[in-house]
Amino acid sequence: MPSHLSREELKKxxxxxxxxSVKQLYADAPNFVRGEKQFLYDEKGKEYLDMFAGIVTVSVGHCHPKVVARTVEQVKTLQHTSTSFMTEPMVELAEKLADITPGNLSxxxxxxxxxxxxxxxxxxxxxxxxxNEVIALEHSYHGESHLANAxxxxxxxxxxxxxxxxIFFAANAYCYRCPFQKHPTSCHLECAKDVERVIQTQTSGKPAVMIAEPIQGVGGAITPPDEYFKEVKKILENYGVLFIADEVQTGFGRTGKHMFGISNWGVQPDFITMAKGLGNGFPIGAFITTPEIADANQRPQINTFGGNPVSAATASAVxxxxxxxxxxENAKAMGDYLFDGLNDLKKSFPFMADIRGKGLMVGIELADENKTPMVAETQKIVEAAKDDGVILGKGxxxxxxxxxxxPMIINKGDIDTTLKSMRKAMEGVAKVAVTK
Ligand SMILES: Cc1ncc(COP(=O)(O)O)c(C=O)c1O
Structure with a gap:
């Protein structure tokens, strides 16, 4: 094994x-030096089961050999031309995206x-x-630029x-902490209707577009009820508002039944935006839209590295x-197995207050009996699981x-390992939680 800096040296x-402001998840962070399949390895050779995939990105496993082979082949052949010149990998990827996205997105x-x-x-x-105006949802995350931050x-x-x-915000579909203090069985989708309230009271009445994550990722896997997006889309259509599904986290089969998360709600978006899982760790993103919408802009648009041969070939391989x-299919099967295991675990740890998500996009909200968020305890659990060799995400x-x-290649054994590690970590905080 090549020699690496100790974690202390690296941290310094x-x-x-x-x-x-580039924060670390852990107080005592390992120096990860290698990844293979669903595992990461630190500078001492210790193995960690990666249950967070580098923030929902390593879709098919670390350093997947078929993907790596395609990347390396392309790196050796042609690395860059920019969007001003035609290359096959970019067009091949765009064709694949048109093939796997719903409706007439092409x-x-x-x-x-x-x-x-x-x-x-x-x-x-x-x-x-x-x-001009844009509607977004409370608790959303859309990125790091000025506009995306806003x-x-x-x-x-x-x-x-x-x-x-x-930019105007509508309430999100956060059933565990309903912004309207309603219950899902009798709420009449008040949250979806909030989009109309926002259009009528905060905008000119003619916003351009609404952007929403099908399941809010950074927000903590907040998963709207089944009829939510249909109701939202109906309102948007009434007001002539376009709809962007931000599938940066929910894309590429992660929710189990559909290639893109929004299809779980039976809604056709006007745009899908994507990144993360598309490159399996290689930097790439994209949007896809309809020919009619695309044709509305005929002015030149450049993205120097966008669709460059290496990232495009890599994404095609993914x-x-x-x-x-x-x-x-594995995301669906393993997601079901994981949900069963988590619900079982909840019997021992009632502070697992809300278990939500779809497929392998799962969140467990920790709160006491008054719904007070258990913030310090969550950090302790995540840190303890890491010491035990399991990487959990937090949000x-x-x-x-x-x-x-x-990574969506995990198996039942990996889930058993995760549940065992979570149990151990939660036992450490359970006593404190019960006496709170
Ligand atoms: C839903 C969603 N949209 C957009 C982004 C921004 O993507 P990137 O970090 O690749 O710019 C993220 C990143 O976490 C995300 O989760």
Missing amino acids: KRDKYIIP KSFITNSGTEANEAAIKLARLASGR LTGNHNYRPQLQPAAG IDVIKEEKIM GLWGNVIRLKP
């Missing part, structure tokens, strides 16, 4: 050379990240509609933000693997949601 350098703009995909989609939606309904990611003009290895507005969004 990191603190010196990386800006402090024209893509390929970017380097999810942030850029959202930026570009909003720009085109504004041009196509001739309107679309993000979570103050943690908006420090001293001078908000971009013309899509091939997802199909060939029945990755989506939610208050940081009290454990996020399980692993």
Whole structure:
């Protein structure tokens, strides 16, 4: 094994050379030096089961050999031309995206990240509609640029933000903490109807577009009820508003039954934005839309690295693997197994207050009997599981949601390992929680 810096040495350098707002999940962070399948390895050779996939990104497993082979082949052949020149990998990828996305979505703009995909989609939606205002949801996360930050309904990611003009937030479909204090069985989808209230009271009545994650990722796997997006789409159509499904986390089979999360709600979006799982760790993003919407902008648009041969070839290989290895089917089967295990675990730990999500996009919100978010305890559990060799994710507005969004190749044994590790970690905090 090549020699690596100790984690202490690396941390020292990191603190010196990386800006402090780039936070680490762990107080005692390993120095990860290698990844293979669903596992990560630190500088000491210790193995970790990766149940977070580098923030929902390593879709088909770390360093998948077929994907790596395609990347390496392309790196050796042609690395770059820019969007101003025609190459096969970009067009091949765009064709594959048209093939796997629902309805008549068929024209893509390929970017380097999810942030850029959202930026570009909003720009085109504004041009196509001739309107300006945008609706987003509370608790959302849409990226790191000024516009994407301003679309993000979570103050943690908006420090001293001078908000971009013309963005309005509707309540999200957060059934566990319903913004309207209703119960899902009798709420009449008040949250969906909030979109109409926002259009009527906060906008000109003619917003350009609404952007929403089918399941809010950073927000903590917040999963709307079955009829939610149908109701929202009906309202948007009444007001001539376009709809962007931000599938940066929910895409590529992660929710188990459909290639893209929004299809679980039986709704056809005007745009899908994507990134993360598309590249399996290689930097790439994209939006796809209809020919009619795409045609609305005929001015030149450049993205120097967007759809470059290496990232495009890599993404094409990822899509091939997802199909060939029945990755989506595995996400469904393993998701079901995971939900059963989590519900079983909840019998011992009632502070697992809300278990939600679809497929392998899962969140467990930790709260006491008064619904007070258990923030410090969540961090303790995540840290203890890591010491035990299991990487859990964390999220939610208050940081009290454990996020399980692993590479979609995991098996039942991996889930058993995760549940065992969570049990052990939660036993450590259970006593405190009960006496709170
Ligand atoms: C739903 C969603 N949209 C957009 C983004 C931004 O993607 P990127 O970090 O690739 O810019 C993220 C990142 O976490 C995301 O979760």
